Amino acid sequence: MENVVTRLLQCRDLLFRFGEQPVLDGAALDVEAGESLALLGKSGSGKSTLLRIIAGLEVPERGEVVIDGNIATSGARLLIPPHHRGVAMVFQDLALWPNLSVAENIRLGLSGLRLSRRECDERIEDVLRLCEIDDLARRRPASLSGGQQQRVALARALAMRPELLLLDEPLGGLDLLTKVSVLGQLARLRHELGFAVVLVTHDSVEVQGLCDSLAVLEGGRIVERGRLEDVVANPVSELGRAFVATMLQM
Ligand SMILES: Nc1ncnc2c1ncn2[C@@H]1O[C@H](COP(=O)(O)OP(=O)(O)OP(=O)(O)O)[C@@H](O)[C@H]1O
Ligand SMILES: [Mg+2]
Known part of the structure; x- marks a missing residue:
């Protein structure tokens, strides 16, 4: 018998179209609790769309998203709203509110959870410390560096205490040292808090720094999926092979 409960996430047979053009067509993806999965795919292949469907921000025409055994x-029906999924997302453009301080950005991220003022304050204090940005609480995003903004977006997502963290290329544009530092912080937080990660990226530094498995999205479906070491040993998709080749050159 299929055991759906041990799997944190199951996406089954997703069909999603913009107009006539299918973006996802038969896409299926499972993520285990605590797993850290890299999601690769060409630009426009539907990675952000898939993440948005998992987060409940977009609804497919067909297929299912099952989280923790719950549909x-x-x-086309959204049965669990985004803020009750245990899923948090860091967006490709970070999507910080420019007119709010760092602390207020994090507070707004918690607004769907119906926590008391005191619980919100505690969580904000917690993630500011975890992400090492306590000193930035009153600043506005525009006054922060790129790396600091990434940490704020990450803190806002982690304050939700997700079981699954979706990261949509949030580290692009960072210099190598800052990237390595944010990756190290993420890996440590994942270890401490135990959440699973799906990281959209093209960067082997990010994959090696954070991920233990890898999937490739192509032609609307997942065409490759496995433990990182297995994919590295025997990549089956074109993009998988190209990625492994660049990784081995490092
Ligand atoms: N609002 C929209 N209206 C129409 N088409 C859209 C819309 N948003 C995305 N698309 C199209 O859907 C496809 C998938 O987009 P998506 O953003 O999911 O790709 P992606 O893999 O995240 O790409 P990238 O790597 O460039 O971020 C693309 O062809 C895109 O042009
Ligand atoms: Mg995208």
Whole structure:
């Protein structure tokens, strides 16, 4: 018998179209609790769309999203709203509110959870410390460096205490040292808090720094999926092979 409960996330047979053009067509993806999965795919292949469907921000025409054994999305029906999924997302453009301070950005991220003022304050204090940005609490995003903004977006997502953290290329544009530092911080937090990660990236530094498995999205479906070491030993997709080749050159 299939055991759906040990799997944190199951996406089954997703169909999603913008107009006539299918973006996802038969896409299926499972993520185990605590796993850290790299998601690769060409630009426009539907990576952000897939993440948005998992987060409940977009609804497919067909297929299911099952989280912790509960059907969260079924066909065109959203059965569990985004803030009750235990899923948090850091967006490709970070999506920080420019007119709010760092602390207020994090507070707004918690607004769907119906926590008391005191619980919110505690969580904000917690993640500011965890992400080592306590001293930035009153600043506005525009006054921060790129690396500091990444940490704020990450803190806002972690304050939700997600079981699954979706990271949509959030580290692009960072210099190598800052990237390595943010990756190290993420790996440590993952170890401490135990959440699973899906990281959209093209960067082997990010994959090696954070991920233990890898999937490739192509032609609307997942065409490659496995433990990182197995994919490295025997990549089956074109993008998988190209990625492994660049990784081995390092
Ligand atoms: N609002 C929209 N209206 C119409 N088409 C869209 C819309 N958003 C995305 N698309 C199209 O859907 C496809 C998938 O987009 P998506 O953003 O999911 O790709 P992606 O893999 O995240 O790409 P990238 O690596 O460039 O971020 C693309 O062809 C894109 O042009
Ligand atoms: Mg994208």
